[in-house]
Amino acid sequence: MGMSPDFCSFNVRGPGFDGSCSSSTGNYFIFGQVTGAAPAVPGMFPNMLNNMTPGQFPAISLMPVQAMTQQATRHARRVYVGGLSPTANEQSVATFFSHVMSAIGGNTAGPGDAVVNVYINHEKKFAFVEMRSVEEASNAMALDGIIFEGAPVKVRRPSDYNPSLAAALGPSQPNPNLNLAAVGLTPGSAGGLEGPDRIFVGGLPYYFTEAQVRELLESFGPLRGFDLVKDRETGNSKGYAFCVYQDLSVTDIACAALNGIKMGDKTLTVRRANQGAVQPRPEQESVLLHAQQQVALQKMVYQAGSLPTKVVCLTEVVNPDELKDDEEYEDILEDMRGEGGKYGKLVNVVIPRPDPNGEFAPGVGKVFLEYADTDGSTKAKVGLNGRKFGGNQVVAVFYPENKFAQGEYDG
Structure with a gap:
């Protein structure tokens, strides 16, 4: 032998x-x-x-x-x-x-x-x-x-x-x-992720949470296994994941529907982990069409302010007239720093003011809270949305970081 x-x-x-x-x-x-x-x-x-x-x-x-x-x-x-x-x-x-x-x-x-x-x-x-x-x-x-x-x-x-x-x-x-x-391991994170029907999902925006990636993938059916790969030291997403569906017949449908779609500034790469793309069979086309419609709807929701960014925009918090007086403005700014700081490390607070002539300026009436990470901004959004300030019910949404960095407050 x-x-x-x-x-x-x-x-x-x-x-x-x-x-x-x-x-x-x-x-x-x-x-x-x-x-x-x-x-x-x-x-x-x-x-x-x-x-x-x-x-x-x-x-x-x-x-x-x-x-x-x-x-x-x-x-x-x-x-x-x-x-x-x-x-x-x-x-x-x-x-x-x-x-x-x-x-x-x-x-x-x-x-x-x-x-x-x-x-x-x-x-x-x-x-x-x-x-x-x-x-x-x-x-x-x-x-x-x-x-x-x-x-x-x-x-x-x-x-x-x-x-x-x-x-x-x-x-x-x-x-x-x-x-x-x-x-020292967490059970269940990668369970069920073996075999030829394992799917690689690449090109994910780094701010996508596990729940959001799962929601996107589960447009095609429940998952048997799922793993969003994270940096072991920081805990941040590495921008790719693996999954296996309970119903293996939807594997190729999910790959065809998701591969190549744009999410934020990224383009998804979705394929079987062990081989190239496989086209769905003719009898799967109707399921594919329905799934693509679901993905399109979710994409619209994602782009409407539900995805976490480091910036939270508050409306129904301040009255533009209150912002004209310098002393009153400073008091409001300090109040917002104190309130926003309860949820995480605040990097910046921006409250646009009316211009000196009293004319409308972009973003007047809004408060922008910029955090060091999305963990703080997410807690702030949850904690502040629906709160009452001065008799008004606050609306809190995530705001695009690139627009905020460029001083565009009218989004």
Whole structure:
């Protein structure tokens, strides 16, 4: 039985392994050559056959069956781990992933370590980590983004993973009851995001929230999995996401409807993550048309001031006559700074005034609150909208940052 190169890189002894080829666990056949055991050389089988009596089956006759079983399930028992540090080695990777699998309750094949083999490509800083079972490999998929030796690593299916074959071998998704908090991960963010129907959504405006991206995608149906990719240090969106629909038949419809549409100053790129664009079939055209109409409606809503920006515009707060007197104007300005500062870090407060001749000037009657981030502006919009000031009910909306920066207050 020939061993592939990555099988020879790091051999882990499983529970009950006694170091001899007669071990009932079969670890000898799974993990490669064992120190102290007879070498696996081409002459091994003839030597055994010479020692047999006529009609006797060799004791090794079950080896190929077990080996074939291991080989057949191997694509579903391995996970790809990318972004490793230069100091990572087979032993450290195996020890780390065995530890975290135990910590999250991901071990399902009995006592002992979940990891049975590790192959590292040091040049490209990735590893293939082989688990004892298909179910444990699926549980390991929940570890995407875990911090290893000071840096987050990617955990993915290897390129030879076959979803249709794997479906018959065991669970293809992580157990939803894994204790990911034990290793500093948030459960559920990327659950259900494997397989050929995974969609890449790129070109998202950075200020889109998770709720807004989901709302856009769910125009086509409920999602089985969704992940808006964020910067691990700042928590800000990186402008792209992945999703999988519960009804896989809408995958191509969603890609066709969303790909190429403009959102703010961005153009969306939406396609299957593992291949290029696929056109919907003729029978899907009516669904596609309806979905495109829904997207167009949502786009109109987004452009009408519902998307978060760092600037909140308030109306029904001040009377233009109150702004003519310098002292009264300063009092109003100070009041707005105090009120707006309750929701986040205020960068600027602008209250346009009538011109000296008393004539109308753009933006008079409005108050603009500029925040350091959209978290503050969002809280201000929610907190101030509908409040009563001087007997008037305040209306709060987000205002385009580019227009505000250019001093255009009449939008």
